[in-house]
Amino acid sequence: MSGFLLAAALLLLLNAVVGVVSLYASPYPADRMLAILLIGSTTVAILLLLAYRHEPPVLLEVALSFVLLAAIGSIAFVQQRLRAPPHEP
Amino acid sequence: MSGLDLLAVALVCAGCAFFLTGTLGLLRFPDPRARLHALTKADNVGLGLICAGLGVLDASVAGALKLALVWVLGMLASTLSAFLIARQETVRSGGQRR
Numbered sequence: 001m002s003g004f005l006l007a008a009a010l011l012l013l014l015n016a017v018v019g020v021v022s023l024y025a026s027p028y029p030a031d032r033m034l035a036i037l038l039i040g041s042t043t044v045a046i047l048l049l050l051a052y053r054h055e056p057p058v059l060l061e062v063a064l065s066f067v068l069l070a071a072i073g074s075i076a077f078v079q080q081r082l083r084a085p086p087h088e089p
Numbered sequence: 090m091s092g093l094d095l096l097a098v099a100l101v102c103a104g105c106a107f108f109l110t111g112t113l114g115l116l117r118f119p120d121p122r123a124r125l126h127a128l129t130k131a132d133n134v135g136l137g138l139i140c141a142g143l144g145v146l147d148a149s150v151a152g153a154l155k156l157a158l159v160w161v162l163g164m165l166a167s168t169l170s171a172f173l174i175a176r177q178e179t180v181r182s183g184g185q186r187r
Contacts, residue, residue, distance in 0.1 A: 008101050015112050016135035022116060030121045030178055034128050037170055038115060041132040045139050052143050060155050067162045067178060078177050
């Protein structure tokens with residue numbers, strides 16, 4: 001079971017790497033924010049999978065605090081763009 | 090490998106598939122709001138399935154409740170993000186709803 005969880009975590013790591021690539025490749029700010037959302041939720045899933053490789057699952061607390069702070073990035077993004085002048089690519 | 094383990098493996102595999110589908114939507118969809126839609130929904134189903142699979146593995150009630158909390162908080166966060174970003178995209182593109 002431990003090997004399977006590691007394999008699933010590696011698959012999701014690949015997913016996060018695709019997110020990083022699209023973060024750097026995309027010209028639009030909203031798309032970059034979406035890539036950050038993708039990386040964030042994938043990270044939570046990876047932490048959960050790695051937490052259950054060993055007992056007790058201590059990384060579960062890390063995943064919990066990570067997901068608790070997940071919305072702050074998009075709130076800051078929207079706030080900052082509302083204050084900025086409205087012409088950009 | 091017991092029946093519960095098999096159930097956990099199936100749920101985690103389905104969750105990973107949903108994550109990959111969400112990424113595919115992010116890369117392939119033409120409109121920013123369509124991409125937002127694909128990403129926030131598919132990723133949350135994926136996270137929920139992975140939480141369910143690991144909850145099957147977890148013997149304790151406290152661990153299962155923490156997993157459920159992770160899923161609920163993840164849904165809350167992505168609902169909030171999807172709403173804020175979609176509203177801003179609508180305002181920025183002149184307010185017309187495609």
